[in-house]
Amino acid sequence: MAAPSTSVDDDDAFVFVYDRRTSSAPELKIPTGGLFTYADFRERVRSALKIPAKESFVIATTNRDEICSDESWDLIDKGDTLYVLKNLSQELIAPAEERVNYLPHYDTIVKGGMYEYYASEGQNPLPYAFAELIDNSLAATALNDKSRDIEVRLHFDESAPQRSCIIVIDNGKGMTPRQLNNWAIYRLSKFIRREKSFKGEGSQDESLDGQGQTTVPDTPVARYMNSDISYFGVGGKQAIFFIGNSTRMISRPKGSQDVHELTISKDEFEKKEKNNEAIYSGFIRNRKPGDSSHLPPDDEIVARLIGEEMERDSFTAVVIQSVSPAHIPYLKQHASIWCRQLAHIYHFYLHGPDGNVASDEDGAEPSLYQNINIQVKLYLRGQTQPKVIDLRNIEDDMQTLFARSTAHTFEFKAIVDGSSAVEGLLRYHPFLFDRETYPSDAYDPRVEPEPEDDHGYAINEQRARGKRPIFECFWNGRLIPYTLIEDFDWCALPKKNRSLPVECYNRISGVLWTNDSFQVSTNKLTFLDLEMKLKDKNTVFMRVVNGHDKRTQIDKEFTAWLKECHEKHDKQIFFSGFKGVETRTDV
Amino acid sequence: MAAPSTSVDDDDAFVFVYDRRTSSAPELKIPTGGLFTYADFRERVRSALKIPAKESFVIATTNRDEICSDESWDLIDKGDTLYVLKNLSQELIAPAEERVNYLPHYDTIVKGGMYEYYASEGQNPLPYAFAELIDNSLAATALNDKSRDIEVRLHFDESAPQRSCIIVIDNGKGMTPRQLNNWAIYRLSKFIRREKSFKGEGSQDESLDGQGQTTVPDTPVARYMNSDISYFGVGGKQAIFFIGNSTRMISRPKGSQDVHELTISKDEFEKKEKNNEAIYSGFIRNRKPGDSSHLPPDDEIVARLIGEEMERDSFTAVVIQSVSPAHIPYLKQHASIWCRQLAHIYHFYLHGPDGNVASDEDGAEPSLYQNINIQVKLYLRGQTQPKVIDLRNIEDDMQTLFARSTAHTFEFKAIVDGSSAVEGLLRYHPFLFDRETYPSDAYDPRVEPEPEDDHGYAINEQRARGKRPIFECFWNGRLIPYTLIEDFDWCALPKKNRSLPVECYNRISGVLWTNDSFQVSTNKLTFLDLEMKLKDKNTVFMRVVNGHDKRTQIDKEFTAWLKECHEKHDKQIFFSGFKGVETRTDV
Ligand SMILES: Nc1ncnc2c1ncn2[C@@H]1O[C@H](COP(=O)(O)OP(=O)(O)OP(=O)(O)O)[C@@H](O)[C@H]1O
Ligand SMILES: Nc1ncnc2c1ncn2[C@@H]1O[C@H](COP(=O)(O)OP(=O)(O)OP(=O)(O)O)[C@@H](O)[C@H]1O
C-alpha cells in the first residue's frame, strides 16, 4: 500500500470496501494497518465479509482494475474505495459511492498569474502586475493621516541574478496575523471575509474589514477615486507569482509593536507535496521590529529592509524573490517605459481629478491629491544610491501629454441601467500652424507616424488620433488598460451631412471614469461589459457644464462644441489629402 | 471556544501557547477539551506554565487582543496560537511562530469563470465558454475510431426557468473514477497529473494521460489541428461556473460497463462550509448505465439523458444546472449568432485545413475532417423536436465568408526564436464591378458600412477591411478570438513609393496558425505574446509555394502577389476618394 496523502501512522490506514457480489449493502471500512502483502489483505477482506474459504471472489478498484498481487495492492492509497465482486465483468448490483478529494493544486497560487497578464498592442504587461501591488497599497493607505508613501524597489545584482529582489512597501494600515492569513487565502475577497471583533479592535480598523464592508471612505469622491481597488482576493498573489516564484510578506499593523511575516514559495509547495505535508499550511512569524535573526546570512537586502522597521510605524512590505529571469532585462533597461505606464495608470491619483494640466512650477498644485507618493527605486549592484523615479514628476505619460495639449474640454455623463453613472471628458487637440497637436504616442503602435504619398504629401488617412480609439477607461480611479472605446454615436464622424472637416473628429481624446458598479476581469486588464452597456439603447448621455447636467441633446451640444474648437483653436490652413484621380483602362 | 473549522470531538481541541513573559521557550500545546469558561482555561494555562498563584499575567492573541472573559475566549478557535505575557504592551522577547492554513476559498471554483470571460468589440463572451467544453470534447474524441460526435443541448423551460439545463455530451474516451476525480482538481493540468498504471490499463489510454504526455496523436497535422486543446486544468470548471452554478459530470470510460458521476455545486460548497465539513471532498457515484434512481423525481431532463446510456459506448456528459438567468435570453434568441461564432472558432476542425471553400453540393468534401460533428440542439418546452443546428452547415461564419470571396491566396510561414513555426495565409477579396467583395461583418462592429461624403460619394477611408486588423489567429487549430494582428511590415501599406492603389492593401484578410509553443491566456481569449514575438526583428518570414519555402524576400513576393491580384481580379474602374480642396480664410 502506497504512502498515504497525509502523513499519519499506518495504524490509521483503511480502505472502503463494497461487497457487490450479490449485495447492495453499504461499504465496510476495513483497517489496513500492519498489512504488508496482498495475501494478508485478501484474508482480512474474506474474514470481514465472512466469505467461505472455498468461495472465489475478486477485489478490484472502482475502475475494475483487479487487486491480485503485491504490486497492484501497492498502488492502493489510504481511503480508496474497492469492490469485492464475483468476477471482474459482473454488473454492478447497486451503486457504490466513492469518497474523493479535490483540493485545488498549488499551481492555483503559483501559476495563478502566469497566464493572466498578456501583451496587447505591443505593450509588455509587467507594469500591470506591479499595479496590482500598488492597488493594494492605495487601499491600505486610504485612511492615512500622514502622506501615503508607496515605494517599488528593485534590487538587481548582475553577478548573482538569482538574488534579484523586488519590494513594494507602503506606510498603510498593515495587517494583523489574521489579516495576513486571510491575504494568503486565494479568492477570499473582502466581501466574504469574516473577521472577529475583539473588544477595542475597531480602533485598528479591523472590524471594518469583513462582511462586505470596505476600509475606504464611503463618501463620493471625484472621478470615483475611492482607493477601493481590492476586489477578487487574487490580485496580489497573481502579480507576485507572475513576477517571481517566492514572496515574503512583512507587515506591522497600525498601533502594534509586533511585526508579522509570512512566506509562500513554489519551492515550499513542492517540498510539502514531496513530504506528504498539508499543502496550504505554513507559519506566520511574529517578532519584534528589526529582528532579522531568522534570515539566511546572505540575504542582505531583506536584512536591510528589516533594519528599517524601527523607524516605521505601520507598514506592509511585499518582498518578491526568485524573480523570473525573463523579466529582468526589461525592468532594468526600460524603466522609463514602465514607470511612464504606471504614471499613466495612476494619473488621476497622482495629479487630481483634472489631471496633470500644468507643471508644478506653475503653482497650480491639486493639493488634495499631492499626498500620494509613488516612487520607483532602482538599486544596482555597486552603486551606493538608487536611481529614484517619482511617478508624479513624469511628464510624458499619455494622460499628461493629453492634458497639456488640450485646447478645450467637453464634460459629460452617461446613465446606464437607469442608475450607474459614468463620468466622461473629451478634449480637443487643435491643429497649430503646421502640425497636429494630438500627442503622438511613442509606445503605442496604434499611432503611426503620418504616412506620406508618393509626392511627399501627408495622406489624410491616419491623422492625429489615427486608429486609436477615443476613450481610455478608469475604474475606481485607476486605468483599465486594454479596454479602449472607439467612440459613441453622438461624437463619431457622421456618415452624412458633415458641417465640419473630417479631421476635427480625429482631434479629440477622451476619458471615462466608472466605479465598481461596472465589472472588470480578475486581472484588471479589461472591463467585462462596459462598452456593451454604454452602447445599450437605454443608456442616456448628457453634457455636464459647471457641474450641472444639461438636458439638451448631447449630439447637438457636441457638434457645437467641436465647431467652436475648430473655429477658435485650429490655427492654419490645412490641405486635405488630394490624391489625384486614377483611371483604369483594363476593364 | 468557537466551533472548530473541521468537525472533531471537542476532546481533540487544543491551543498553542507561547510563554513570552521572559522566556523564549517553544510553544506548548495545551488541550482545551472540556473547558467551558475563561476561568477554567486561565487556570489550565497557569498550571501548564507553573505560574505561581499570585503572579499576574495576561493571555492574548498574536494580535495582542486580550483573552480575559468568556466572550473573548469564545472567539478562539482550535489550533490558534496565544501569548502569555506580563502585560499587553511588553516587547516580544523572542519570535513566535503561528500555524496558519490558507486553503483556497471555494470561490476559486465557483467564481473562477465569473470575471474571466469578457466582451470585446461588442461580442458576447458566452460562446467562448461553450468553446472550453467543446475543446475538452475534441481532445477526448481525438483517438475515436468512429466519427467524433459532440452535442450541445439546451433545455429551456419558460414556466420554470430555474430548471433550465445545458448539456455538452461527446462520444470520446470518457473518464475513469480517478480521471473524474482529477477533472475536479483545479489547476491540475495534464503536465503534472500522475496516474497509476494498473496492469493492462494502458489499453484504456490511461497510462498516456499523465506526466507531460498527451492523449492525442504526436504526428504533425495540418494547421496544428492536433485536438490538444487542454492546457491549464481550469477551462471546463471556469466555463461551467460562468454558465451556471452547478454541474453533474457523467462519464463512462472506454471499455467499462460502469458509469461514474460527480456533482459540484455552489449550494453544496455553501452547505459544507456551514456544517464545517471538508470543502473539497465529495462522492463519485459509480453505477450501472441507465440507473437514475438517485435523481430527484422532477429532474426529467437528466433522467432522459441517463436513459440514453445503454445505447452509448464510452461518453462524457457535462450537465450544467442553475443556469444563470442573465444568459438565457441571449442563448435562446440569438442562437444563430453564437452558433455562427462557434462555427468560426472551429472552422478548420469542421472543414479541414483549406476551410469551407465550397459548399458540400460541389462534392469537394475535405474527407479527413468530416468526421467531427458538432451539433447544437435547442429544446423548448412544449415542442417535441429540438431545433438542430449542425455547425458544419453554417455558411455565414466569418471564415466561410472569407474563404468564399477569395480570388487568390498567399501562403507563408514565420520562424520565431529560430524554431517555432507559425503558418500563415493571406487572401485577396477583389473589387468587382461596383462593390468590394471583402465580406462585411454583421456582427463585428469594426467593419462599418461605407461612409459617404456630403455629395453621396463613398469616402475612401474605411473601405473593405476598414479598421479590422488583417489576421485572425488559431491555436492548435481553434480560434483565439481576441487576438487580432493588424499586419506585418512586409504586407502593410507602404509609407512611401507605393506602386499599387491604397485600396488593394485593404482587400486582404489573413489567418495565422500556431501550436502550443505559443502561449495563450487561461481563458483562451488572447495570446500572451504572439504579436510581440512575430514582430521581433529576429523573426523570419518566408513565402510558401506548393509546400516549399521560397527564400526570396517576402516583401517582394507579397507586392508581386498583390499586383497580380489587382490586375487579374479587380474588375472595375474605382474612383479613389477625391475630396476637393478646402481653403481656410480665417487664419
Ligand atoms: N499592502 C497591503 N497592506 C494591507 N493589506 C493588504 C496589502 N496587500 C494586500 N492586503 C490585504 O490582502 C488582501 C488580499 O490581497 P489581494 O491583492 O491578493 O486580493 P484583493 O486585493 O482582496 O483583491 P484583488 O484580486 O482585486 O486584488 C487584500 O484584500 C487586503 O486585505
Ligand atoms: N469531455 C471530456 N472527456 C474526457 N475527459 C475530459 C472531458 N472534459 C474534461 N476532461 C478531463 O478533465 C480535465 C480537466 O478539464 P478542464 O477543461 O477543466 O481543464 P484542462 O482541459 O485540463 O485544461 P484547460 O484549462 O486548458 O481547459 C481534462 O484535462 C481531461 O483530462
Ligand SMILES: [Mg+2]
Ligand atoms: Mg489586490
Ligand SMILES: [Mg+2]
Ligand atoms: Mg479544458
